[in-house]
Amino acid sequence: LWREFIYWTLELRGMFKYKNSFAAKALKKESIKFLNKSVKDPDLRKKITPNYEIGCKRILYSNLYYEAVQKENIELVTENIEEITEKGIIDLDRNFHELDAIIYGTGFKTAQFSHMFNLEGINNRKLFEEWDINGGEAYYGMASNDMPNFLFLVGPNSGLSHTSIIHVMESQYNYALDYLKKLKKRPNSFLNLKHEVLKKFNDKIQKKLSKMIWYTGGCRSWYISGVKKKNVTIWPGTTISYRFRTRKVNLSDYHIVNIKR
Known part of the structure; x- marks a missing residue:
C-alpha cells in the first residue's frame, strides 16, 4: 500500500x-x-x-x-x-x-547522439547525425523508420521528470518482447516503422510539450536539443498512459517486409 x-x-x-x-x-x-x-x-x-x-x-x-x-x-x-x-x-x-583548483560541472551530453557511435539504417540513413541536427525522434522512445528490427530503450521522449524511469523501462521491455514474438512468427521478415506513423506521433507529443514548463518556464536546459530546439527528452504524459499505449505492438504501424532467401 x-x-x-x-x-x-x-x-x-x-x-x-x-x-x-x-x-x-x-x-x-x-x-x-x-x-x-x-x-x-x-x-x-x-x-x-x-x-x-x-x-x-x-x-x-x-x-x-x-x-x-x-x-x-x-x-x-x-x-x-x-x-x-x-x-x-x-x-x-x-x-x-x-583558486587552487577548478572543477568543471559541465554535465553530460544527454540529448546529443552522434558522439556515441555510428548507426546506419536502410539507404545508409545515419540516424544519430540526423538527430543531432533535427532532435531525436522515436516512436514511444523505441523505434524509428528505416531502422528495421531495431529498438531503443529509454530513447527520445521517453524520459521522465516526476517519477521513476523504471516504470517506463518495464513498459518498453514488454513492448520489445511482443515485438520479438511477432518476429518469431515471421522468421523471413523484418519490421520497419512507417514514416508517417512516427511523424504523426512526434507532431502530437511536441504540440503537447509546447504548452509545458520546459518551453514556457523561462529557462534554458538540457531537455531542449538540436538546431530546431525541441524537447527530445521528456514523455509529456503519465506512466500509466505510456504503459497502456505500449502494452502491445500494433503491426499496422510497421511495414512487414519479406526477406528473399
Whole structure:
C-alpha cells in the first residue's frame, strides 16, 4: 500500500509540468517557503532563488545544500565567467577570484547522439547525425523508420521528470518482447516503422510539450536539443498512459517486409 501511495503521489505531482497548474503553484510556494526558512541572509537568498518557473530545469533534492552555501568558508559567486587565468577566475564584473583548483560541472551530453557511435539504417540513413541536427525522434522512445528490427530503450521522449524511469523501462521491455514474438512468427521478415506513423506521433507529443514548463518556464536546459530546439527528452504524459499505449505492438504501424532467401 505504501508503494502504491508513493507511486500515485508522484504521478499527481507530474501536473507541475503545466506552468499555471495547481501543482506548479503549490510546489513553488512550498519551495520558496522552505528557502526563506533555511536562508536568512537576503542577499544570499536572492542569489540562489531561480529566475525561472519550478520544473523548467531538473528539480534536485538535498537536505544539505542550503546549509552548505551558508558556511563561513564558502563564497557563492553567480556572475558569469569572463576569463580563466593561471591563478583563478575573472568574472564578468572583472572581479578576480583566486583558486587552487577548478572543477568543471559541465554535465553530460544527454540529448546529443552522434558522439556515441555510428548507426546506419536502410539507404545508409545515419540516424544519430540526423538527430543531432533535427532532435531525436522515436516512436514511444523505441523505434524509428528505416531502422528495421531495431529498438531503443529509454530513447527520445521517453524520459521522465516526476517519477521513476523504471516504470517506463518495464513498459518498453514488454513492448520489445511482443515485438520479438511477432518476429518469431515471421522468421523471413523484418519490421520497419512507417514514416508517417512516427511523424504523426512526434507532431502530437511536441504540440503537447509546447504548452509545458520546459518551453514556457523561462529557462534554458538540457531537455531542449538540436538546431530546431525541441524537447527530445521528456514523455509529456503519465506512466500509466505510456504503459497502456505500449502494452502491445500494433503491426499496422510497421511495414512487414519479406526477406528473399
